[in-house]
Amino acid sequence: MSLLVVGSVAFDSVKTPFGEVAEALGGSATFFSTSASYFTKVSLVAVVGSDFPEKHILLLKGRGIDLKGLQKVEGKTFRWKGEYGFALNEAKTLDTQLNVFQTFKPEIPDSYRDSKVVFLANIDPDLQSDVLDQVKNPLWVGCDTMNYWIEGKRASLLKILKRVDLLMINDGEARQLSGESNLVAAAAGIHAMGPRILIIKRGEYGALMFNGKSVFAAPAFPLEKIFDPTGAGDSFAGGVMGYLSRHEKFSDSQLRKAIIYGSVMASYNVESFSLDRIKNLTEDEIISRYRKFKELTHFEAMEALDE
Amino acid sequence: MSLLVVGSVAFDSVKTPFGEVAEALGGSATFFSTSASYFTKVSLVAVVGSDFPEKHILLLKGRGIDLKGLQKVEGKTFRWKGEYGFALNEAKTLDTQLNVFQTFKPEIPDSYRDSKVVFLANIDPDLQSDVLDQVKNPLWVGCDTMNYWIEGKRASLLKILKRVDLLMINDGEARQLSGESNLVAAAAGIHAMGPRILIIKRGEYGALMFNGKSVFAAPAFPLEKIFDPTGAGDSFAGGVMGYLSRHEKFSDSQLRKAIIYGSVMASYNVESFSLDRIKNLTEDEIISRYRKFKELTHFEAMEALDE
Numbered sequence: 053m054s055l056l057v058v059g060s061v062a063f064d065s066v067k068t069p070f071g072e073v074a075e076a077l078g079g080s081a082t083f084f085s086t087s088a089s090y091f092t093k094v095s096l097v098a099v100v101g102s103d104f105p106e107k108h109i110l111l112l113k114g115r116g117i118d119l120k121g122l123q124k125v126e127g128k129t130f131r132w133k134g135e136y137g138f139a140l141n142e143a144k145t146l147d148t149q150l151n152v153f154q155t156f157k158p159e160i161p162d163s164y165r166d167s168k169v170v171f172l173a174n175i176d177p178d179l180q181s182d183v184l185d186q187v188k189n190p191l192w193v194g195c196d197t198m199n200y201w202i203e204g205k206r207a208s209l210l211k212i213l214k215r216v217d218l219l220m221i222n223d224g225e226a227r228q229l230s231g232e233s234n235l236v237a238a239a240a241g242i243h244a245m246g247p248r249i250l251i252i253k254r255g256e257y258g259a260l261m262f263n264g265k266s267v268f269a270a271p272a273f274p275l276e277k278i279f280d281p282t283g284a285g286d287s288f289a290g291g292v293m294g295y296l297s298r299h300e301k302f303s304d305s306q307l308r309k310a311i312i313y314g315s316v317m318a319s320y321n322v323e324s325f326s327l328d329r330i331k332n333l334t335e336d337e338i339i340s341r342y343r344k345f346k347e348l349t350h351f352e353a354m355e356a357l358d359e
Numbered sequence: 360m361s362l363l364v365v366g367s368v369a370f371d372s373v374k375t376p377f378g379e380v381a382e383a384l385g386g387s388a389t390f391f392s393t394s395a396s397y398f399t400k401v402s403l404v405a406v407v408g409s410d411f412p413e414k415h416i417l418l419l420k421g422r423g424i425d426l427k428g429l430q431k432v433e434g435k436t437f438r439w440k441g442e443y444g445f446a447l448n449e450a451k452t453l454d455t456q457l458n459v460f461q462t463f464k465p466e467i468p469d470s471y472r473d474s475k476v477v478f479l480a481n482i483d484p485d486l487q488s489d490v491l492d493q494v495k496n497p498l499w500v501g502c503d504t505m506n507y508w509i510e511g512k513r514a515s516l517l518k519i520l521k522r523v524d525l526l527m528i529n530d531g532e533a534r535q536l537s538g539e540s541n542l543v544a545a546a547a548g549i550h551a552m553g554p555r556i557l558i559i560k561r562g563e564y565g566a567l568m569f570n571g572k573s574v575f576a577a578p579a580f581p582l583e584k585i586f587d588p589t590g591a592g593d594s595f596a597g598g599v600m601g602y603l604s605r606h607e608k609f610s611d612s613q614l615r616k617a618i619i620y621g622s623v624m625a626s627y628n629v630e631s632f633s634l635d636r637i638k639n640l641t642e643d644e645i646i647s648r649y650r651k652f653k654e655l656t657h658f659e660a661m662e663a664l665d666e
Contacts, residue, residue, distance in 0.1 A: 138540040233445040236583040257564040260581065269578035269655050276543040308658040342661050348576050349656050351615040354649050
């Protein structure tokens with residue numbers, strides 16, 4: 053089924069202990085759609101400025117992503133500048149220029165209105181609601197958010213969460229949203245807000261999934277070289293949603309597979325700046341790393357202590 | 360095979376958001392030996408003061424732990440006082456009174472000198488060497504340490520590490536010991552110091568094992584109530600070493616099982632203060648949680664993206 057994503061397309065300037073890059077292609081919708089494109093047909097809704105180069109359009113089109121929903125308006129594209137220390141776990145934001153993103157009103161093209169699966173990347177929850185109002189009859193909806201909206205637009209966020217099936221946020225955000233420090237308790241609180249599935253992203257520690265019936269823990273892939281973590285969460289979300297979008301309904305087992313695919317995509321994403329690694333993956337590379345996740349986590353069942 | 364452990368026996372005064380306890384039985388060797396006692400015969404080497412009550416002796420003896428190596432000397436038992444906030448991830452030490460532990464010289468009883476497996480809990484690396492000198496011909500040796508020794512007694516620590524097969528430390532200690540921020544690189548550095556197996560404890564995030572051939576990631580068990588994390592690392596180590604001590608040599612597969620048993624024991628330990636939960640576990644409880652770890656981490660293998 054076709055997957056609609058609304059989010060940001062941006063220029064990222066990133067410095068890590070291993071190098072730096074200026075005004076490289078980034079943004080939540082960019083990482084998400086590129087990652088998801090390995091699994092399903094993706095339609096993108098976002099805005100860029102008149103400075104957005106044709107080569108980036110070609111890259112996304114080359115991944116089969118439908119760009120009818122990508123508005124190009126007068127002005128400059130959203131820019132973000134950040135830096136990571138050796139721990140690589142958190143970016144220090146040096147500069148944010150919203151530019152054309154500041155007045156972004158998502159418009160869903162007619163051909164997108166039948167989308168069956170929608171992912172609302174991290175944008176103003178009022179805009180997330182606007183998007184969902186424009187989609188006729190989605191089968192299920194995924195959503196991301198951040199501390200800024202949890203704190204500043206809580207009512208709007210709670211409103212959209214009632215319409216969300218799958219929420220993907222990090223552990224700090226889950227604690228902030230629920231007011232619970234314990235993640236099991238936080239998950240119960242968040243289920244009560246609407247989302248029946250909660251995926252908690254924990255960066256280098258992997259992800260935890262709660263669906264009210266079972267809990268699943270996936271590690272992050274231990275890489276010798278983590279080059280740039282920018283976009284890891286969005287690439288993860290793209291893999292999860294992309295794989296799940298193949299299914300009208302999905303089982304617990306498919307959800308777990310999806311989280312591993314998301315982890316595979318995130319692990320490739322952090323191996324280089326921007327989309328450099330995930331723009332040209334082969335199916336073999338994806339399957340091969342999926343198998344490595346199996347090796348990483350496998351242990352034998354046990355029937356009795358005497359074995 | 361019999362497992363010899365040398366470490367601390369202490370009185371812990373602990374405050375968590377869920378309650379507090381004064382001068383409860385604690386110490387690395389106490390948690391370790393109680394946990395390991397579910398898997399193998401344990402011999403303990405430690406020191407306590409004249410204030411150490413008979414009921415604690417009976418508790419440990421009740422678990423089948425050999426206490427011939429527990430010296431009782433004039434003076435007060437080692438005391439530690441700490442407090443945890445809601446995050447429960449790190450204790451704030453309020454007071455440490457080494458007391459009789461300050462002049463502790465481990466003496467290995469004759470009947471322990473044939474021990475085939477030794478675990479050197481977190482004590483002065485010079486004492487760890489003294490202990491190992493007194494054991495005739497151990498098949499393999501496990502070891503723990505901490506930032507204090509990595510910083511202050513590096514030469515002594517590097518000396519004992521050459522004689523260690525399995526090192527269990529936390530992620531911060533692994534980074535400090537190796538000088539590498541990336542854990543894969545840290546593991547390679549630590550292997551070169553001697554230990555062929557490195558288990559990195561990550562608290563609420565579980566554990567990572569590196570043995571030069573494969574990497575294994577185990578999550579921590581997501582509990583709704585974590586009552587008191589004190590002793591979790593030592594209970595984990597006790598489960599790992601206890602299970603492995605059943606084997607003269609162990610395979611990668613047995614090492615992975617051992618880490619899950621360690622995780623099971625740690626997950627029970629944090630459900631209450633002191634040894635309250637792990638002093639009376641049944642085999643069924645251990646096996647049942649082991650199975651829950653399987654449910655927590657299981658996902659299906661994948662042959663092709665089209666599935």
